[in-house]
Amino acid sequence: MLEDYCQLVIIGHSERRQYFGETDDWVNRKLRAVLASRLDPIVCVGETLEQRRAGETEAVLERQLRGALAGVELTHRITIAYEPVWAIGTGETATPGQAQSACAFIRGLLRQLGGDVAEVIRIQYGGSVNPANAADLLAQPDIDGALVGGASLDAAQFAAIVAAAPA
Numbered sequence: 332m333l334e335d336y337c338q339l340v341i342i343g344h345s346e347r348r349q350y351f352g353e354t355d356d357w358v359n360r361k362l363r364a365v366l367a368s369r370l371d372p373i374v375c376v377g378e379t380l381e382q383r384r385a386g387e388t389e390a391v392l393e394r395q396l397r398g399a400l401a402g403v404e405l406t407h408r409i410t411i412a413y414e415p416v417w418a419i420g421t422g423e424t425a426t427p428g429q430a431q432s433a434c435a436f437i438r439g440l441l442r443q444l445g446g447d448v449a450e451v452i453r454i455q456y457g458g459s460v461n462p463a464n465a466a467d468l469l470a471q472p473d474i475d476g477a478l479v480g481g482a483s484l485d486a487a488q489f490a491a492i493v494a495a496a497p498a
């Protein structure tokens with residue numbers, strides 16, 4: 332039924348992980364269910380501020396991705412969203428360099444897991460994306476799009492973000 336009204340479904344968002352105890356195993360099960368339907372999944376991963384400060388960013392991303400994707404054949408239908416928890420709804424954005432570095436790491440892991448399909452899996456950045464920072468973020472080679480929260484509630488801001496995306 333849902334498939335008649337929407338195309339994409341977000342799974343593993345940090346708020347689900349934090350407030351609903353969603354584990355990597357749950358994300359994996361949801362991913363399988365979504366892929367078996369006509370919906371396409373956006374799988375969110377990202378580290379907390381504490382984890383970043385402890386130098387654990389890549390280890391966290393690897394654990395979340397390997398957990399989410401375990402036993403799943405990678406396909407272009409999957410989108411990965413890199414959403415550092417400390418940047419969601421806080422007004423604090425990852426720098427383009429930080430975001431690119433994390434997204435490149437994710438792409439590398441996808442290559443290990445799935446080979447060439449990694450090049451056509453979209454990797455989005457999410458976390459306080461706004462019209463002022465969108466162009467720099469979206470210009471990064473491994474950032475294929477943005478997962479926009481707050482700024483999408485204002486049509487003019489959202490349109491400005493869309494306009495900032497490379498054609």
Ligand SMILES: O=C(CO)COP(=O)(O)O
Pocket residue numbers: 344414418419420421422457458459460478479480481482
């Ligand atoms: O979590 C987000 C989208 O799912 C990001 O939200 P903000 O753009 O408000 O930081």
